Amino acid sequence: MLSRFVLTLAAAGLMSTAAAAGQSSQAAPKPPSTEDCLACHGDADAKRADGRTVAVDATRFEGSTHGPMACVDCHADLAKLTEFPHADTLAKVACASCHGEIGSKYHDSIHAWAKEKAGLNVAPACADCHGRHDIAKKTEATSRVARANIPATCGGCHDGIKHQYDVSIHAAALKKGQSNAPVCSDCHTAHTIQRADTTAWRLGLTAECGSCHAGVVESFTRTFHGKVTQLGSTRVAACADCHGAHDILPASNPLSTVARANLVTTCGKCHTGANERFVQYDPHPNPQNYQRGAILWWANRFYWVVIPGCFGFFGLHSVLWFWRSRKETPR
Amino acid sequence: MMPLTPSTHLRRFDARTRVLHVIVMTTFLGLAATGLPLLFSEAAWAQRLASLFGGFHGAGLVHRVFGATLLAAVVWHVADVVWRAFVRGERGLFWGPNSMVPQPRDFADFFGMMKWFAGAGPRPRFEHFTYWEKFDYWAVLWGTALMGAAGLILWFPVAASRLLPGWMFNIALFVHGAEASLAIGFIFVVHFFNGHLRPDKFPMDVVIFTGTVAAGEMRHERAAEYDRLEAAGTLDALATAPPSASDVSRGRTVGTLGLTLGVGLIALILYAVLL
Numbered sequence: 001m002l003s004r005f006v007l008t009l010a011a012a013g014l015m016s017t018a019a020a021a022g023q024s025s026q027a028a029p030k031p032p033s034t035e036d037c038l039a040c041h042g043d044a045d046a047k048r049a050d051g052r053t054v055a056v057d058a059t060r061f062e063g064s065t066h067g068p069m070a071c072v073d074c075h076a077d078l079a080k081l082t083e084f085p086h087a088d089t090l091a092k093v094a095c096a097s098c099h100g101e102i103g104s105k106y107h108d109s110i111h112a113w114a115k116e117k118a119g120l121n122v123a124p125a126c127a128d129c130h131g132r133h134d135i136a137k138k139t140e141a142t143s144r145v146a147r148a149n150i151p152a153t154c155g156g157c158h159d160g161i162k163h164q165y166d167v168s169i170h171a172a173a174l175k176k177g178q179s180n181a182p183v184c185s186d187c188h189t190a191h192t193i194q195r196a197d198t199t200a201w202r203l204g205l206t207a208e209c210g211s212c213h214a215g216v217v218e219s220f221t222r223t224f225h226g227k228v229t230q231l232g233s234t235r236v237a238a239c240a241d242c243h244g245a246h247d248i249l250p251a252s253n254p255l256s257t258v259a260r261a262n263l264v265t266t267c268g269k270c271h272t273g274a275n276e277r278f279v280q281y282d283p284h285p286n287p288q289n290y291q292r293g294a295i296l297w298w299a300n301r302f303y304w305v306v307i308p309g310c311f312g313f314f315g316l317h318s319v320l321w322f323w324r325s326r327k328e329t330p331r
Numbered sequence: 332m333m334p335l336t337p338s339t340h341l342r343r344f345d346a347r348t349r350v351l352h353v354i355v356m357t358t359f360l361g362l363a364a365t366g367l368p369l370l371f372s373e374a375a376w377a378q379r380l381a382s383l384f385g386g387f388h389g390a391g392l393v394h395r396v397f398g399a400t401l402l403a404a405v406v407w408h409v410a411d412v413v414w415r416a417f418v419r420g421e422r423g424l425f426w427g428p429n430s431m432v433p434q435p436r437d438f439a440d441f442f443g444m445m446k447w448f449a450g451a452g453p454r455p456r457f458e459h460f461t462y463w464e465k466f467d468y469w470a471v472l473w474g475t476a477l478m479g480a481a482g483l484i485l486w487f488p489v490a491a492s493r494l495l496p497g498w499m500f501n502i503a504l505f506v507h508g509a510e511a512s513l514a515i516g517f518i519f520v521v522h523f524f525n526g527h528l529r530p531d532k533f534p535m536d537v538v539i540f541t542g543t544v545a546a547g548e549m550r551h552e553r554a555a556e557y558d559r560l561e562a563a564g565t566l567d568a569l570a571t572a573p574p575s576a577s578d579v580s581r582g583r584t585v586g587t588l589g590l591t592l593g594v595g596l597i598a599l600i601l602y603a604v605l606l
Contacts, residue, residue, distance in 0.1 A: 224485065224504055227372035231387040273489040281488075281497030287505065296501050303509035310513060314521040317463075318529070320448035325530040327450075 031079035037071040040085070048088050061133040095126045105191040122157065129153055129190075145190070148174060150183040158184075164246040169253075180212065187245075196245075202234045209239045219284035242266055242283065337547025341569040344542045351408055352539050353585070355471060358401035360592050363515050365394035367596060370508050374603035395486060402479045405472065428458045428559065431469070436555075437462040456554035463525050467518075474514045481507040515600070519593035527590060535590060540582030541574035 040046055041056040048054050061067060072079040077091040096103025106112050106126070114123035129145060136143035144153045151171065155162025165171050165184075173181035187208050188194075194201040206229060210217030220226040220239070228236040242258055249256035257266045263279035271278065286292050287300035344352075368381035368390055384390035415421040423429045428436075441462050443455030460468075481503040484491040488500055527535040531552075538544045546566075550557045560566040574582070 221373070223501075224369075227369050228387055230372035230377070231368060231381055232378055233387045235388070271489050275489075275492055277495070278489060278492035278497045281500045285501045285505075293498060293501060295498070296505060299502055299505050299509070303506075303513070307509065307513050307516070311516055311520075314463075314517070317444075318521060318524045321444075321529055322524075324448050324450070 029080070029082050031070070031072045032081075032084075034070050037078075050088075056133050064131075064133060064135050065137050066133075066135055093127075099126075102191050109191060109193045110195050111193055124157065128156075145185075147179060147183050150185055154184040161246050168244075168246060168248045169250050170248055182208075182212070199232070199234050202238065203229065203232060205240060206238050216284055219286050222285060222287075223283060225283065237270060237283075241269070335546055335567060335570060337545065337550070338573070339546045340543040340571050340573045341546055341549055341566070342542060342571050343538055343544045343549075346542070347411065349539060349542050351404060354404040355401065356585075356589050358397040358404070359514075359518060360589060360596075361397035362394060362401065363511070363519075363596050364592070365390040365397065366511055367515070367599065370511060371600065371603045374599070376599055376602065380599070398479065398482050398486075401475060405475045405479070409472075428556065429460075431460060431465055433462070433465055434458075437465060456558075458553060458555045458559075461553075463521075467522050467525070470514070470517060474510055478507055478510050478514070481510070515596065519597045523590060523593060527586065535583065535586040537574075537579055537582035537586060540585055541578050543571055543574055545573070546570075 038056065038058050041054055042058050044055045044057075046053065046055045066074070074093045074095075075090055076094070076097070078086055094103075096106075107116075111123050111125075114120040115125060131144055136146075138145045138147070140146060141148070143149065151162055151165055151174070155165075170182050174183060187205060188196075196202075206217055206220065206226075217226075217239075221230060225237045229238050244257045249259075251258045251260070253259060254261065256262065264274055264276060267274040267279050267281075282293060282296075285296055287296050290297045364380065365384055368377040368387070371377050381387045381390040384393045412424060416424045425432055426434070428434075436458060440455045440457060443452060444462075446452035447454045484495065484499060484503040485507065488497075491499065526532070526539075544552075546557075557566070560569070
């Protein structure tokens with residue numbers, strides 16, 4: 001009750017300031033300054049009628065990336081308000097009024113779809129990932145969207161996935177401080193997050209894996225799996241189908257889906273009846289690498305001689321024939 | 332007995348051979364058109380070519396149907412040759428002027444052809460099959476056997492793994508693709524030139540569709556065979572009525588279609604390789 005009283009007092013002071021501003025010019029009343037707002041909200045005990053805190057940590061706000069901005073730049077509905085204390089419920093902050101491009105990306109994402117169309121209130125909007133009055137750039141270590149903090153931020157909702165990710169080789173690399181180790185947003189994007197079963201998104205994943213594992217993905221594109229994927233089909237295996245997604249582990253780890261002992265099971269997901277001989281298949285062949293497969297190396301060498309040899313021989317044969325025929329044919 | 336004039340037609344290919352050629356030609360074109368999107372999956376045209384067959388999965392289905400048909404046709408042909416040779420006792424299939432088996436004369440003809448190209452001798456006098464025709468024949472037979480085997484391994488990998496190690500899938504895919512490049516390049520360039528597009532035949536030779544050749548043309552093309560048959564007195568027995576205008580026109584239509592599609596596919600390959 002006391003805080004309610006304090007708020008009312010402060011608001012009365014604010015109104016007089018606004019009224020004074022109104023006198024000096026007949027135009028719209030001067031919007032409340034950040035100091036005006038902090039007169040009430042700067043009090044750590046500030047609460048609204050229902051008891052929820054409305055306190056804003058001025059120091060943290062000033063240190064945030066939006067620090068130089070005024071409260072009403074975001075809480076735009078308060079800019080023209082002259083009656084204080086203002087109503088309990090304010091208009092939603094429209095981040096997109098500045099961050100328009102990102103806003104429209106978000107609007108097309110599964111998160112926006114869930115929140116705006118499906119009415120799933122727990123689906124995230126801007127503030128759920130970026131914070132509110134303490135927004136920090138992703139380049140700052142304390143930011144919720146700094147690379148190292150992204151798994152925790154996404155894991156705030158996707159807790160089960162985060163547990164899978166935490167044991168993966170990618171999470172281990174991230175914890176070791178390897179800054180290019182993949183986090184959620186590398187594969188899923190930050191603002192255009194799609195359902196994981198959409199074709200377009202799945203087809204783009206190979207290139208994402210290839211941004212680090214270039215040679216491995218190049219070898220994949222030489223296989224039937226890779227070629228069919230390149231043609232736009234998701235019915236054959238791409239990276240995640242064999243290696244897993246969030247819980248990727250190296251083949252040397254016995255828990256890995258591609259560990260020697262698990263290959264029959266992993267290949268068998270699609271190739272029912274796969275056996276020990278079947279899994280001797282090399283899903284990442286390289287005809288240039290003799291160690292990896294001598295017969296493939298020899299086959300490659302063989303055709304490198306036979307194909308140019310054959311075309312060269314018969315090409316020359318045809319050219320000579322053409323030339324001789326033209327000479328002998330009366331024109 | 333009709334008098335033999337240069338415009339009299341002589342039988343060259345029986346119905347079986349012509350049907351076999353049409354099957355091989357159709358399935359080969361179909362296999363090339365449905366397989367090239369996979370071989371050149373990174374090319375800009377790959378998805379669009381596959382979409383003509385209902386996308387990759389449609390193309391894969393058509394490819395398997397054509398592949399099975401071609402394999403069946405080749406098995407039928409081999410069985411037919413075996414039956415003709417060993418059941419019907421037909422002679423000369425495995426040796427002699429009418430045989431597809433390379434003869435000493437083919438090597439002599441080849442060197443004769445080189446001399447003729449160089450202007451150092453006359454055009455060789457050819458027999459029933461020339462050395463380049465035999466090369467075509469054996470290339471198709473060998474290629475179908477090899478690509479068919481590789482194709483079946485890739486089609487039924489789990490079944491194949493009961494007999495073969497999994498790394499054979501790697502070999503099978505590589506060989507299938509490399510042999511396809513060889514076959515497509517050879518048929519759509521070399522065979523098209525030798526059989527159809529060279530100045531003597533341009534734009535095409537319809538003998539494989541109509542089955543008959545004018546006596547005058549045969550005398551020029553296969554002088555040794557002509558003289559041999561004439562000396563043996565069996566040339567007249569091959570005489571037949573010239574193909575009807577509609578037969579020739581049908582042959583030309585089918586031939587033009589095949590040549591156009593084949594050259595079109597070569598253009599796509601060159602686009603993918605060079606650009």
